[in-house]
Amino acid sequence: MAKAEALTPLEFWKIHEALLSHNTTYSDLWYFLYHAPLKIGEVLTLTFDDIENSRIRADEKRGNRALALNEAAMSVITKRQKRYPQDVYLFQSHSNRVKAQPKAITIIAFNAALRQAAAKVTTKNVSSQSARKTRAMQLLTQGADLEFISVMLNHHDAAYTRAWLGADEEKTKAA
Template structure:
C-alpha cells in the first residue's frame, strides 16, 4: 500500500469533490466531503449508522482504537447528513451500498472501503496527487494545523498520542519547517 497525502491546496480539495461527483456520483462525493469534515478513518466513516447521529453530533466507537469518538457536526456535515437522510429514509447506514438492493433477504451493508479507495485514488491520478481514503483525514489535520499552528489540537482531533506521528501523518516535512523559519522573521 503506497503512502497517500493530504491535499494542501483548498481549490484542489474542491476539484477532487467535483471530479468524484462527476465520475462516481453524489454518494462518493459525499463520502469525500464528510470525511474531510469528520476526520475519521474510512472504516469508521463508512460504518456510521443513522442511529449514531444525535442532533449535532456523531457518536461511535472507533474500530482501530476502541476509543469513543464524539464529533460535533459543522454546517456542511449536517447538510450532507440531512440530505442523505431525506433521500434514503429506509437506509440503516449513512453510506449504504446499493449492490444488494435486488436481494431483499440480505442485510444492509455500507459501501466497501475498496470501492471508495479505488474512486479516490483514480481521481488522485487525474489531479496528479497520491490520494487514498486516509487523504481526507490527513487533509483535515493539515489544514487545522496550518490555520492554528496548534499541534496539540490536531493531535486531539485525530486522537493521536505522539506529536511526531501527527506531524508525519499530516505531511509537515522538514522543508515546511525550514520555510517557516525563513519566512517568519522577528
C-alpha cells in the same frame, strides 16, 4: 504502499467534482472524511442511529468517547437522510447486488473511484486518508495549534499527529 499525501484546496475540490460526476455517495463520503474526526473504516460503519445532537455516540469502537461533528459534516448527514430515508448506514451501497440487505459501501470500491478521480487531477498519491490529511495540513499552515489538530483528528496525542503528517516535517516542526 506509499503514504497518502495532502492536497491543495483546488486539488481537493476538483477530485470532489470528479467523484460527484461519478457517484454522489462517493463525493459525500470524500467531503465527510475531510470534516469528520474518523478514519474511513470507522465512517463506513456509521449508521444514522449512531448520530445524535451533532455528535457520534460513544461506543467501544471509538474509545467510549462521543465525538462532535462540525456543521459541514452534519450537512452531509442531513442531506443523506433526506435523500435515502430508508438507509441504515450513512454511506450505504445502493448496488442491485446488496439491495436485499443493507450494507455500507466498501473501502475497495471507494478507493477505486477515488484513484480514478484523482488521476484526472494530480500525480500525488491519493487515498481516503488524503481528505483528513489535507484538512490537517491546511489548518496547520493557517497557524492552528498541533494539539487542536490532534483533537480534531481524534488522535490520542500531538506527537502521533506530527508523525502522521510527517511528509511535511518542516511545517509540523514549526507548529
